[in-house]
Amino acid sequence: MIAAAGGNNIRCVPYITYGTQGDWRTRxxxxxxxxxxxxxxxxxxxxxxxxxxxAMWLAVEVETLAAQYWRALQVGKPNILTRRAxxxx
Numbered sequence: 001m002i003a004a005a006g007g008n009n010i011r012c013v014p015y016i017t018y019g020t021q022g023d024w025r026t027r028x029x030x031x032x033x034x035x036x037x038x039x040x041x042x043x044x045x046x047x048x049x050x051x052x053x054x055a056m057w058l059a060v061e062v063e064t065l066a067a068q069y070w071r072a073l074q075v076g077k078p079n080i081l082t083r084r085a086x087x088x089x
Contacts, residue, residue, distance in 0.1 A: 004061050005037035005047075008083065015041035037062050 002010060011031035016022045028046055031038035037047040037058055045062050049055035072078035 001061050001065050004058060006035040010037055010039055010062065010065070011035065012039040012041055015043075 002008065013024060013027045013031050016024045016027070024040065028038060028040065032046065032048065036049060037045060039045050039062075045059065047055050047058045047062060049058055069078065
C-alpha cells in the first residue's frame with residue numbers, strides 16, 4: 001500500500017507553527033519529490049494524481065495505512081519492514 005504513494009515510505013513534513021521561520025509549502029513540495037503523497041504533521045496529508053478519482057483513491061489508501069498503523073501502536077511497537085528484510089528472503 002505504501003508503494004502506491006510512489007516509494008518505500010510516506011514522508012512527513014514537520015509541524016511548523018504559524019509565524020515561525022520556515023515555509024511548509026517548500027517543505028511539502030520537497031516531501032512530494034518522487035512521491036504522490038506526503039503527511040503534514042498535525043494537519044493531514046497531500047495527495048496528487050493524474051485524475052481526481054486517482055487522487056481520491058490514494059487518499060483513502062493513505063488514510064487506511066494511518067489507521068492500520070495507529071491500531072498496531074495500540075498493542076505495542078509494530079515491526080516495520082526494511083529494504084534489508086526484502087533482500088534476506
